[in-house]
Amino acid sequence: MTITDTTATETNDPIRNGVDTATLFATLDAVKQAPEAAKFQFRAHNQWVSGTHNRSTITDYSGVGEERSHERTFVFDADHPAVLIGQDHGPTPTEFVLHALAACLTAGLATIAAARRVKLTEVRSTVTGDIDLNGILGLNPDTRNGYQQITVHLTVKGDAPAETLREIVQQSRARSAVYDIITNRVPVTIEVNTP
Amino acid sequence: MTITDTTATETNDPIRNGVDTATLFATLDAVKQAPEAAKFQFRAHNQWVSGTHNRSTITDYSGVGEERSHERTFVFDADHPAVLIGQDHGPTPTEFVLHALAACLTAGLATIAAARRVKLTEVRSTVTGDIDLNGILGLNPDTRNGYQQITVHLTVKGDAPAETLREIVQQSRARSAVYDIITNRVPVTIEVNTP
Numbered sequence: 001m002t003i004t005d006t007t008a009t010e011t012n013d014p015i016r017n018g019v020d021t022a023t024l025f026a027t028l029d030a031v032k033q034a035p036e037a038a039k040f041q042f043r044a045h046n047q048w049v050s051g052t053h054n055r056s057t058i059t060d061y062s063g064v065g066e067e068r069s070h071e072r073t074f075v076f077d078a079d080h081p082a083v084l085i086g087q088d089h090g091p092t093p094t095e096f097v098l099h100a101l102a103a104c105l106t107a108g109l110a111t112i113a114a115a116r117r118v119k120l121t122e123v124r125s126t127v128t129g130d131i132d133l134n135g136i137l138g139l140n141p142d143t144r145n146g147y148q149q150i151t152v153h154l155t156v157k158g159d160a161p162a163e164t165l166r167e168i169v170q171q172s173r174a175r176s177a178v179y180d181i182i183t184n185r186v187p188v189t190i191e192v193n194t195p
Numbered sequence: 196m197t198i199t200d201t202t203a204t205e206t207n208d209p210i211r212n213g214v215d216t217a218t219l220f221a222t223l224d225a226v227k228q229a230p231e232a233a234k235f236q237f238r239a240h241n242q243w244v245s246g247t248h249n250r251s252t253i254t255d256y257s258g259v260g261e262e263r264s265h266e267r268t269f270v271f272d273a274d275h276p277a278v279l280i281g282q283d284h285g286p287t288p289t290e291f292v293l294h295a296l297a298a299c300l301t302a303g304l305a306t307i308a309a310a311r312r313v314k315l316t317e318v319r320s321t322v323t324g325d326i327d328l329n330g331i332l333g334l335n336p337d338t339r340n341g342y343q344q345i346t347v348h349l350t351v352k353g354d355a356p357a358e359t360l361r362e363i364v365q366q367s368r369a370r371s372a373v374y375d376i377i378t379n380r381v382p383v384t385i386e387v388n389t390p
Contacts, residue, residue, distance in 0.1 A: 152385040165389045
């Protein structure tokens with residue numbers, strides 16, 4: 001069961017949870033007709049500042065067959081806190097991963113609930129990631145570099161029974177890009193230029 | 196070979212690439228004596244705003260045996276662009292993953308280079324992620340939800356031969372938390388509260 005499991009046409013109150021369900025269903029129909037439209041490439045451009053401090057710019061991407069830009073250019077600093085030999089100019093890179101997971105699950109929740117005619121009143125979450133830095137410090141070869149486990153503590157309220165809300169969470173998990181990236185393997189290639 | 200492969204004591208010019216190598220080596224020595232100090236928990240707190248728009252707050256974490264806070268509270272919005280049924284109030288969740296990867300590799304590069312007495316003059320990267328949204332749209336069961344591949348285009352300049360710079364990149368990859376999270380599996384648990 002996916003977000004397409006409700007009627008694909010609705011003219012009364014198509015905006016639900018801030019999601020324009022008419023546009024959502026029209027988009028689904030369009031992609032069904034032209035699956036190539038759903039191929040996107042996202043990008044981040046990063047520049048080292050000093051030490052563990054660096055800055056990414058997110059603006060351009062491609063999708064639906066053409067180059068695109070966000071309405072604004074987004075800029076994010078990352079750093080380490082002093083206890084990890086940085087100056088705390090931004091969150092650690094690993095904290096951005098937790099934000100990405102929370103954001104992906106929450107966006108999916110609102111969209112799927114809208115498609116299923118459920119009005120949400122509140123969605124909030126705390127995502128925790130446990131990490132043993134003996135890994136990245138190279139002090140214990142048996143310790144992985146990344147998170148050993150991540151837990152999402154999610155609160156959802158809306159005009160549907162708890163069971164329905166839980167099913168919507170389950171469907172959001174089943175269709176989350178970031179959940180898939182974290183829980184499964186993504187191949188990463190690093191091309192190095194040393195001019 | 197890890198970042199501990201140089202002499203653990205240096206009194207002349209301990210700041211290199213903005214990294215205080217004296218503190219770095221002191222930290223490594225301290226963690227060797229007390230490995231439990233390296234257990235950290237990072238957190239993101241997320242609140243749904245409307246539609247695909249939501250907002251994370253990153254401030255508290257634990258490590259070295261106690262509760263800690265960043266010097267500032269960091270707040271990040273995520274959203275989808277209009278073409279993906281959002282209002283473009285922030286990058287997509289998947290774009291934050293690319294930022295996290297670039298930031299992690301870059302922080303590692305600067306730190307490892309400092310430990311190896313290499314002065315960097317420039318590090319910049321573009322990270323691209325290819326995704327087919329037929330996955331998250333539920334239109335093709337054979338299409339994964341997350342990125343099909345990620346490529347890091349990295350430029351590194353410094354006062355060392357290209358071969359040395361490439362070795363430093365390789366070591367950064369080998370000790371990157373976010374690279375590990377993306378290329379390997381992390382278990383994720385979702386606990387749902389429906390009050």
